[in-house]
Amino acid sequence: MPGHFPVDLDAVRGRHSEHFQRFGRRRQTALAIAAAAFALLIFAIGELGFFDGKLLAGLGRLAEITGLMLPPDPKDWAHVRLFSSALLETIAISLLGTLAAAALALPLAFLAARNVTAQRVVRFFSRRSLDTIRSVDILVWALIWVNVVGLGPFAGALAIMTADIGTFGKLFSEAIEAADRKPVEGIVSAGGGKFLGVRFGIIPEVFPVLVSQVLYFFESNTRSASIIGIVGAGGIGLYLAEAIRTLELQQTSFIILMILVSVALIDYVSGQLRFAVIGRRGVVS
Amino acid sequence: MSSPIALLPDAQLRPLLDAYEASVRSRRWHTLLILACVAVAMVLSSISAEVSIPKLLDNIHRFPSYIIRLFQLENGRPVWTDVAEWFWGLPRWLRLLGETLLMAYVGTVLGVIGAFVLSFLAAANVAPSRWLRWTVRRFCEICRTVPELVFALVFVIAFGLGPVAGVLAVAIHTVGALGKLFAEVVENIDMKPVEGIIAGGSSWPVAMRFGALPQTMSNFVSYALLRFEINVRSTAVMGFVGAGGIGQDLIEAIRKFYYSDVSAILVLIIITVSVIDTLTSHVRHRLIGLQEKH
Amino acid sequence: MLRLEGVTKSFGGKRAVDQVSLVVPTGQLVGVIGRSGAGKSTLLRMINRLGDPTQGRILFGDTDITQLKGRALRQWRARCAMIFQQFNLAGRLDVLNNVMMGRAFHVPTSRALLKLWSDDEKAQALSALESLDMARLAGQRADTLSGGQQQRVAIARALVQEPDIILADEPIASLDPRNTKVVMDALLHINKHFGITVVCNLHSLDLARSYCDRLVGMAAGRVVFDDVPAALTDAVARDLYGLEAGEVVGEAPPVLMPVGARPGFALAGS
Numbered sequence: 001m002p003g004h005f006p007v008d009l010d011a012v013r014g015r016h017s018e019h020f021q022r023f024g025r026r027r028q029t030a031l032a033i034a035a036a037a038f039a040l041l042i043f044a045i046g047e048l049g050f051f052d053g054k055l056l057a058g059l060g061r062l063a064e065i066t067g068l069m070l071p072p073d074p075k076d077w078a079h080v081r082l083f084s085s086a087l088l089e090t091i092a093i094s095l096l097g098t099l100a101a102a103a104l105a106l107p108l109a110f111l112a113a114r115n116v117t118a119q120r121v122v123r124f125f126s127r128r129s130l131d132t133i134r135s136v137d138i139l140v141w142a143l144i145w146v147n148v149v150g151l152g153p154f155a156g157a158l159a160i161m162t163a164d165i166g167t168f169g170k171l172f173s174e175a176i177e178a179a180d181r182k183p184v185e186g187i188v189s190a191g192g193g194k195f196l197g198v199r200f201g202i203i204p205e206v207f208p209v210l211v212s213q214v215l216y217f218f219e220s221n222t223r224s225a226s227i228i229g230i231v232g233a234g235g236i237g238l239y240l241a242e243a244i245r246t247l248e249l250q251q252t253s254f255i256i257l258m259i260l261v262s263v264a265l266i267d268y269v270s271g272q273l274r275f276a277v278i279g280r281r282g283v284v285s
Numbered sequence: 286m287s288s289p290i291a292l293l294p295d296a297q298l299r300p301l302l303d304a305y306e307a308s309v310r311s312r313r314w315h316t317l318l319i320l321a322c323v324a325v326a327m328v329l330s331s332i333s334a335e336v337s338i339p340k341l342l343d344n345i346h347r348f349p350s351y352i353i354r355l356f357q358l359e360n361g362r363p364v365w366t367d368v369a370e371w372f373w374g375l376p377r378w379l380r381l382l383g384e385t386l387l388m389a390y391v392g393t394v395l396g397v398i399g400a401f402v403l404s405f406l407a408a409a410n411v412a413p414s415r416w417l418r419w420t421v422r423r424f425c426e427i428c429r430t431v432p433e434l435v436f437a438l439v440f441v442i443a444f445g446l447g448p449v450a451g452v453l454a455v456a457i458h459t460v461g462a463l464g465k466l467f468a469e470v471v472e473n474i475d476m477k478p479v480e481g482i483i484a485g486g487s488s489w490p491v492a493m494r495f496g497a498l499p500q501t502m503s504n505f506v507s508y509a510l511l512r513f514e515i516n517v518r519s520t521a522v523m524g525f526v527g528a529g530g531i532g533q534d535l536i537e538a539i540r541k542f543y544y545s546d547v548s549a550i551l552v553l554i555i556i557t558v559s560v561i562d563t564l565t566s567h568v569r570h571r572l573i574g575l576q577e578k579h
Numbered sequence: 580m581l582r583l584e585g586v587t588k589s590f591g592g593k594r595a596v597d598q599v600s601l602v603v604p605t606g607q608l609v610g611v612i613g614r615s616g617a618g619k620s621t622l623l624r625m626i627n628r629l630g631d632p633t634q635g636r637i638l639f640g641d642t643d644i645t646q647l648k649g650r651a652l653r654q655w656r657a658r659c660a661m662i663f664q665q666f667n668l669a670g671r672l673d674v675l676n677n678v679m680m681g682r683a684f685h686v687p688t689s690r691a692l693l694k695l696w697s698d699d700e701k702a703q704a705l706s707a708l709e710s711l712d713m714a715r716l717a718g719q720r721a722d723t724l725s726g727g728q729q730q731r732v733a734i735a736r737a738l739v740q741e742p743d744i745i746l747a748d749e750p751i752a753s754l755d756p757r758n759t760k761v762v763m764d765a766l767l768h769i770n771k772h773f774g775i776t777v778v779c780n781l782h783s784l785d786l787a788r789s790y791c792d793r794l795v796g797m798a799a800g801r802v803v804f805d806d807v808p809a810a811l812t813d814a815v816a817r818d819l820y821g822l823e824a825g826e827v828v829g830e831a832p833p834v835l836m837p838v839g840a841r842p843g844f845a846l847a848g849s
Contacts, residue, residue, distance in 0.1 A: 041394050044387040048448040048529070058444035065443055092330035099327065135558040136551060137522045139434075143539045148347045153334040158341075186667030186733070189627050190740055191657030191684030192691075199692050200680060204671035227432045230526065231536075234334065241526075244438045252439075256431055263430050289738050289773040293706045301705045301714045302698075305675055308718025 069253035090235035097160025109172030133166030153234025385530035396459020404467030428461025448529025586635035597800035610791030657684035660737035670722030681739035727758025
């Protein structure tokens with residue numbers, strides 16, 4: 001309300017000129033970044049063919065497809081049995097791959113951890129190789145393993161294992177580096193060697209953390225395992241891709257629903273187990 | 286110098302030792318039980334997944350030989366003897382790699398925008414209505430549980446072959462993954478500024494803009510950058526189902542046994558991913574550092 | 580006999596320990612006093628070789644401790660037990676296994692890694708625990724114990740090392756007054772009955788005066804006082820501690836914060 005609260009605008013502006021600048025320097029930088037990001041977005045959208053007129057037609061078709069997906073329907077009991085066994089296979093692939101990866105990643109993680117491995121060269125190479133493994137997608141690993149052991153779920157389990165060695169190696173080595181160094185010091189001060197320090201000072205401390213990470217990845221690996229069938233590495237992905245390609249849309253949505261439910265179930269169970277593993281620790285510390 | 290330990294007489298020692306052994310034994314049973322459960326699960330899974338150690342042992346030599354073969358040219362010489370021959374398709378691959386990066390960028394930006402809006406609707410402390418919050422949460426769950434490639438398969442049917450389907454698949458998955466993370470960030474904010482603004486008579490969007498947003502911005506950006514890196518990896522395989530990017534050349538090379546092409550493309554992808562990994566983690570650390578200084 | 584000759588430790592440009600020379604005869608209970616940051620802890624850690632001196636030598640008998648490497652170094656550490664302010668136990672291991680770490684040097688590594696302790700070793704550990712009234716808790720996880728109990732486990736670990744010398748780095752700084760007395764009495768007992776040399780860092784002057792045979796005062800890394808406790812006048816104490824003097828020589832009980840104490844746990848020593 002003008003006049004209600006009299007101010008000498010010019011005097012205030014003189015004293016606090018910085019507040020009257022429309023755009024401060026920080027704001028200018030932020031705006032410049034935002035403008036550049038926006039320009040890149042527009043350029044990219046054009047470059048990728050969003051403006052080719054397919055978008056609207058596609059959205060219409062997508063709505064149609066979504067409509068045809070409902071309600072989910074497997075068609076008959078034979079398909080339900082088929083999908084269920086494929087789903088179990090998917091979960092088996094995920095479980096095996098996850099556990100095998102954890103077992104193989106553990107020694108690598110110790111090699112890559114700063115507080116265990118003093119040699120910088122060893123550490124550098126173990127880290128780089130873990131990073132390299134991580135940057136190759138799980139589907140590529142699946143294709144490679146299919147070449148080695150043939151089509152089927154075994155290749156899938158090996159693919160999950162290989163891809164996860166990279167991830168677990170990195171996560172485990174970070175957990176090991178975060179471990180309290182006091183217990184190790186206690187053992188070393190009594191004349192214990194490196195192995196004893198790791199065995200009794202570090203492993204018992206980090207074990208629950210590692211178990212919790214493995215359980216967490218079991219869930220996300222089940223999701224990955226549900227698509228590696230697309231390249232022939234077993235599990236429900238094969239049927240899913242087939243159903244989509246042949247436009248069996250109600251079957252498609254049924255399979256997706258099955259995946260959603262089983263992932264949610266695994267999420268719940270692994271969440272409970274993780275709570276049990278870390279919770280016990282929370283109680284005492 | 287005598288030992289500082291006076292060994293206890295056997296009569297006194299025995300019960301102590303027995304009590305210790307008893308407590309160890311119960312823990313050991315516990316461990317064995319867990320191990321047994323894991324072992325049973327492993328065996329059942331091995332049967333289901335057709336695991337065959339003999340088959341693995343018989344064929345394992347093919348894994349290193351396949352990897353070695355990847356690094357040999359058609360004439361059998363190692364790839365680094367003729368780098369020009371190895372990277373003969375470089376112009377095309379670089380263009381596809383560029384397309385992959387643009388796809389990851391657009392997918393991430395669209396996903397971030399979607400997640401940004403949804404997170405304020407899904408966060409328990411600021412959500413305007415309960416049923417809306419529930420719906421948004423379930424929507425995010427579906428978006429992040431269904432694998433990107435499945436979305437891509439469906440979108441390829443709707444939008445035709447090409448990067449549009451891949452971008453939308455990545456965007457949808459990003460909405461789900463970031464929607465959850467962003468909502469958690471919003472749930473952890475200090476509510477006093479928001480209450481102060483609402484108490485001043487402002488509307489919900491204004492309260493979010495000036496009360497909630499400033500507290501969440503650096504975390505949002507940090508998560509978005511992390512997601513961008515993940516999305517670069519996943520757009521690299523979108524081409525496997527015809528949804529654009531370098532994946533289409535990669536899978537063709539693998540399927541048709543163009544060994545040196547496979548390694549060339551993989552090397553390009555690995556370099557790109559690690560460069561982006563380094564850049565984004567640098568920016569993220571600076572952001573987190575800034576946040577801690579304040 | 581432990582002999583330090585011009586021992587110096589620098590971190591970056593700063594000298595944490597500066598030209599310390601000391602002779603500790605066998606069987607003495609030496610208290611090292613001074614304000615926090617005076618270099619007491621760094622000094623003790625160098626004797627156990629958890630840290631290496633930048634300059635100077637540390638001798639035990641005729642052995643130059645600072646030159647030891649590999650197995651010989653581990654042997655020295657086994658002879659030179661260390662007790663820490665934060666106990667430095669492996670929290671998720673049970674008490675007995677923590678004590679067994681004191682035998683780490685003597686047991687072959689392959690056997691130790693599998694926790695295959697012999698009956699004699701177990702008897703030794705349990706006897707050491709019993710002398711501190713802790714044998715009943717041998718099967719408990721260390722991190723379920725109170726601070727005072729954990730420190731007693733750490734002392735039992737030191738005992739099974741059958742050491743020639745015990746270094747205690749602020750052993751009571753995390754304990755309540757009752758456990759302070761239990762721990763200090765145990766150290767005194769070990770020193771007087773078995774003639775084991777004890778070097779103990781202490782923040783509290785009152786405790787140092789009542790337990791130690793000799794006091795070494797440190798300030799800014801240097802030894803500024805070295806005499807019997809009776810010679811430590813209030814004026815010297817004020818020099819040593821500066822503004823902290825009131826806290827360490829006043830009427831107040833030496834340790835105010837029962838950090839390690841947990842209500843709800845019965846203390847085994849009471």
